[in-house]
Amino acid sequence: MVLSVGIMCGVLGACPDECQCRDYKILCQGRSITEFPSSVPGSTTTFYISNTNITTLKPDDLADFAEALGIFVFKDTGIREVFPGTFDLTHNLGALGFIGTELNDLPEALFLNLVKLESLTLSGNKLLVLRPAWLYSLAALRTLDFSKNLITSVPEKAFRSVTQLEHLTLARNNINQLSRDTFRGLSKIKSLRLNRNALRAIPAGAFDDLVNLEELSLQDNAITHLPANLFSQLQSLQKLYLSNNRLTSLPEGILLNLPNLAQISLYENELQSLSPGVFGHMAVRELWLYDNRLTRLEDHTFSNLTQLRLLVLSRNQISSVSPGAFSGLAELGEVSLHTNLLTSLQEGTFQGLPKLVNISLEHNYIRSLPARLLQGHSHLGQLDLHNNSLPNLPSELLSTLTVAKEVLLAENPWKCDQDIVPLRDWLTRNPTKANLSTVVCLTPSVLSGDSIAQLTDEELTLFTPTAVPDITPTEKRRKPHTPPPKRSTPSPAAEATPTQEQGEDTSSGQGNGEGVSRNMQIIIIAVVCTTIITSLIVCCVCWRRNKRGSRNLGRRNKNNSSQSCEKETDCPKENQDVDGKDVTQIPEEFINTPTVSIETGAFKGLVDLKHIEISSIPLTSVSVGVFQDLLHNLEKLLLKLNQICSLDIRLFDGLKNFQILHLAKKHLRSVASALFSKLHKLQLIFPTSPPTTVPLPTTTVSTTTIPTTTTITTTTTTALTTTQTTTPLTSTMPTIIHNNIANHSANYSSHHYSNNHTVHYHTNNDTAYNYLANYNYSANYDHYANE
Structure with missing residues (x-):
């Protein structure tokens, strides 16, 4: 092994200090590197410089290996200047990247000789302008990325010379306008990303030449309207993102000629209506329309979307749904209408939807539902009706709910008279389909807060439907489980008869005393009435706030991307992957080095880190103190598929x-019981069953560790042996679970969409961690990938 490595080094030349070399590839990383590495072998084809303090790049730096260089990447480095002529001799360069640097401009002729360049990534810098001269000679360019800069405008002829371009990213800049001819001639482009800019309008014809476009990202701008024929030439389009803009309407026919469209997002706009002709025949399976201003749904609005599985219409202002609004949606499995202004639904609303499973109607004002609303549905999963204005439910409707797996009925103003009997009986027969403790009476007051399922016939016979007063609008908006305000009755002292009022005045002093007494009574009555009225108003306001608290989730601050979601269907995760491998990523041979230990200081400075995953590597030990900088925020640790013995x-x-x-x-x-004794917030431990006993390895293996410095060393060592006296896992785990988890609610779902960013890093790239010190990121050691 030593001999073969020596021969290879002799062929390639010495590896530069503080760098790693694999075949003809070099990775140099570490903040201790302040000058461009010297003595780079002339046969070097791939050069990555990451997390260094190099501030300039000059022609002489590349001179020794310019002809052989094929890939060159500067990443997360404080470079501020690239001198003219730096790439004049790199004729064979195919991929070039400056990512996460301090560059605010580049020489106009910098890329003049890069006639073979296919990928140019200039993202995450501080570029103020996009100079057309940079691209004049890049006829072979396929991928161009200017994202995450400070660019405010795109010159009209900037892309005229890059006609072979397939992927163009201009996202996360401050671009406020586009010319009709900006993308003229880019007939081969497949993905165009303009999201997170300041665009207010898109000129008609701007995309007419993009006949092979498959993905168009326009979300997170300030677009108020779209020309009717904007997408008319995009028959190859598969993904269209329009969410988080200011669209008030969609022109009729704008989405008619998109037969291959499979993903579209329109949520977080200001759409007030959808005409029946707005959606054409397309392959869309999910349609996100939450957080708009829709007021009604007309017949056949979605009838062309025959492959639709999920329809999200929550957090709008919908007060009316036509019976044929969902006609033609034979594949629809879930519809979300929660947090709207619905007071009722018509009988045929959900007819003709044979695959419908989940229906969300919570947070509305529904007072009644037709008896045959769900007739014919035999595969219902969840029906959510909580937080509405339902006083009771008809028996015929309840009979159709027997097939449902779950029915949510809490926070309704249930009126417990004879009309509540069908609901009581249904709850009694189906105790597992609803949370019985949350389905309680609101009126009459003597039954307020009582579980409907436990009501007796004797209790209900005291209250006929006419005996129980109707719930006033104020009472309907009161917070559930709060008893209605007591009615005040005049006290006997305040009930003055005409005889008393007109009694004979026997003395002036006595008459004055009675007058004062009557005045005091009037004042007291006025104060009591005022207090009661004020209390009712306050209760009404509080109830309405509680009732519609979730609605405020809908009108989210458009600059707040971390807004939590009430339901998973409120926050879709858009697929933003560009086809093809990103050549600016560090090669796997520098990443998948076997790592057997993590040393103290590996996570130094990452005080906001919450989630860590160290999986699928031959890790045998984790040093005590390795988490010392994460004491306050670390919530989740995955140490699976490793070789840790103790x-x-x-x-x-x-x-x-x-x-x-x-x-x-x-x-x-x-494991030792004391390992978990101080983890008072621990909720879940996996596995809860004992693992298979495996003998401790005794063979010699080649290992790599994560040190506290940036140097990655290769050594030879024997596997660790267990020195800690422990209790067998089989007998310890039940005790651990009982003592640490029994009092916690393990509310964990594999379907939860996290609002935190996830950045994947491998264990040997510890120098990259400090770059994330101020961010709430997750570290995953399986791969090394961009944000």
């Missing part, structure tokens, strides 16, 4: 918010 009882000391620990598929044979 865990020190001090490993998790001080982790105040630690909640989830995953230890599946390891070589652990036992």
